[in-house]
Amino acid sequence: MPVFVFHHGSDSARRIAERSAAIDCAAILTGQNPEHISNLKVAWRASPCLKEKNTPVILVAVGSVVAEGCVRTVTAITLRTVIQNVILDWSGTLVDDLSAVWHATNQVLRRAGRPPMSLETFRSEFCLPFARFYDRHVPGVPLRQLEAWFHEAFAEVQHPVEALPHARGFLEFCQRHGLRTFVLSTVKREYFERQSVQTGLAPLLGPAYLEAWDKREWIGRLLSEQDLNPPETIFVGDMQHDVETAQHGGIGSCAVLTGYNTLDQLRMAGPDLIVEHLGELQYWLESEHWSWPPAVEKSKNQSPVVTVGALILNDRNEVLLVRTAKWSHRWGIPGGKVRTGEPSEAALRRELHEETGLEVTDVQLVEVRDWINPPEFYRPVHFVLFTYLCRVRGAPDVRINHESCAWRWVPLADALSVELNEPTRRLVERVLGSASARLPTAPAES
Numbered sequence: 001m002p003v004f005v006f007h008h009g010s011d012s013a014r015r016i017a018e019r020s021a022a023i024d025c026a027a028i029l030t031g032q033n034p035e036h037i038s039n040l041k042v043a044w045r046a047s048p049c050l051k052e053k054n055t056p057v058i059l060v061a062v063g064s065v066v067a068e069g070c071v072r073t074v075t076a077i078t079l080r081t082v083i084q085n086v087i088l089d090w091s092g093t094l095v096d097d098l099s100a101v102w103h104a105t106n107q108v109l110r111r112a113g114r115p116p117m118s119l120e121t122f123r124s125e126f127c128l129p130f131a132r133f134y135d136r137h138v139p140g141v142p143l144r145q146l147e148a149w150f151h152e153a154f155a156e157v158q159h160p161v162e163a164l165p166h167a168r169g170f171l172e173f174c175q176r177h178g179l180r181t182f183v184l185s186t187v188k189r190e191y192f193e194r195q196s197v198q199t200g201l202a203p204l205l206g207p208a209y210l211e212a213w214d215k216r217e218w219i220g221r222l223l224s225e226q227d228l229n230p231p232e233t234i235f236v237g238d239m240q241h242d243v244e245t246a247q248h249g250g251i252g253s254c255a256v257l258t259g260y261n262t263l264d265q266l267r268m269a270g271p272d273l274i275v276e277h278l279g280e281l282q283y284w285l286e287s288e289h290w291s292w293p294p295a296v297e298k299s300k301n302q303s304p305v306v307t308v309g310a311l312i313l314n315d316r317n318e319v320l321l322v323r324t325a326k327w328s329h330r331w332g333i334p335g336g337k338v339r340t341g342e343p344s345e346a347a348l349r350r351e352l353h354e355e356t357g358l359e360v361t362d363v364q365l366v367e368v369r370d371w372i373n374p375p376e377f378y379r380p381v382h383f384v385l386f387t388y389l390c391r392v393r394g395a396p397d398v399r400i401n402h403e404s405c406a407w408r409w410v411p412l413a414d415a416l417s418v419e420l421n422e423p424t425r426r427l428v429e430r431v432l433g434s435a436s437a438r439l440p441t442a443p444a445e446s
C-alpha cells in the first residue's frame with residue numbers, strides 16, 4: 001500500500017517526509033499552504049500513483065492537516081503521529097555519574113552525623129526532587145547547607161563521569177534523522193558543561209535546561225519555549241521523577257535501566273516504555289517507524305528467543321553470579337542470545353567471555369527450558385533457555401562488561417540463600433539436587 005506524506009514546507013513536515021521517504025513512502029505530495037486544501041487536491045491528482053481510481057493509500061500528515069477534499073478518491077486514510085522531539089535526562093541516561101553522586105552523598109550523610117549508605121540502599125532510597133530524599137534522611141539540616149556539603153564533596157570525588165554505552169550512538173541517530181534533542185536535568189550547570197565536553201557529547205546536544213530541581217515545574221516551559229507538540233515529544237530518563245515529569249507535560253515517557261532507579265521503581269511510575277539502554281530505544285523508534293508508544297508486545301520480532309547461560313564453578317566450588325538491571329537487580333548467571341548460524345555451545349563460550357572475560361572448560365548441558373514472560377525481566381519475552389554447568393581453572397580474572405553492575409563468587413551450597421532470578425534459582429536447585437556425579441571435577445588440592 002503506498003504511503004503519502006503531505007509535505008507543507010514546515011520543518012517538522014519536512015523531517016517526517018524525509019524519514020518516511022527512507023522507509024516505505026511511494027510519493028511525497030507537496031503544497032505551499034496546508035490550509036488550502038485545493039493545493040493538496042492539485043498535488044493529489046497529479047500523483048502518477050493515483051491515476052487508478054480507488055487506490056488504497058495511507059496519508060501521513062502532520063498534526064491536524066487532514067485532506068478532507070481528497071477522501072473521495074481514496075479508500076483508507078490513517079493519520080499517524082510520529083516522534084519529532086526527544087528530551088533527555090542527563091545523569092543515568094546519557095552519562096554514568098552514579099558512583100560519584102553516591103560517594104558525595106555519603107560525605108553529606110557523614111557530615112550530618114548519619115551512617116553512609118551501601119550503593120544498593122542509595123539506589124533504592126534516592127529520589128527527586130532531592131529535597132524529599134534529604135528530608136527523610138537528614139531532617140532539620142537546611143537544604144542550602146546540604147548542597148554546599150554535597151558540591152564540596154563532589155568536587156573532591158575523582159570518580160570519572162563517562163558517557164553511557166549507546167548514548168553517543170543514540171544522539172547521532174537523532175541528528176541523522178532530524179529529531180530535535182533537549183536536555184532536562186537537575187545537574188549543576190558547571191558540572192554539565194565540564195562533563196558534556198569530557199564525554200565528547202557536547203556537539204551532539206540540543207538546548208539544555210539545567211538545575212531543574214523539580215522537572216515537573218520546568219516541562220511546560222520547555223515545551224512552550226521550544227514550540228514542541230506534546231504528541232510528537234518524549235522524555236527519556238532513569239528515575240520515577242522523569243516518568244512523572246513526562247506524564248505531567250502530557251508527553252510520551254521512556255524509562256532507561258542505565259541509571260539510579262530499579263526496574264520495580266520504574267514500573268511503579270508507569271512509563272510508556274522501559275528499555276535496557278538508549279540503543280534499544282533507537283531500535284524501537286526505527287522499527288516502529290517513529291510511532292509512539294511502540295507496540296513492543298505485538299512486535300513481529302517477538303518470536304521466542306534462544307538463549308544460553310551457565311553456572312561457572314571455580315576450583316573452590318564457588319559459582320559466579322552477576323547482577324543486572326534488566327533482571328530487577330537480582331543475581332543470576334551470565335549468558336545471552338544465540339546468533340543465527342551459531343551452535344549453542346559456541347554462543348555460550350562467546351557470551352561468557354564477553355560478559356565475564358572468562359574462558360571456561362568442562363561444559364555440560366543441564367537442561368533446556370521455556371521461560372515465558374518472566375516477571376523479573378524488564379519486558380515480556382519468551383526465552384528458550386539452554387543452561388549449562390562449566391568450570392574455570394586457576395585464579396580467574398573476572399572482568400564484567402556494561403551489562404552487569406556487580407559480580408561475586410558464592411559457595412555453590414550457599415547460592416540458594418542469595419536473591420537469585422528464577423531461571424538461576426531453578427538451575428542451582430537442579431545442580432544441587434542432581435548428585436555430585438554431575439559436577440565437573442574440581443582439581444585435587446595441591
Ligand SMILES: [Mg+2]
Pocket residue numbers: 089090091092093237238239259260
Ligand atoms: Mg537521571
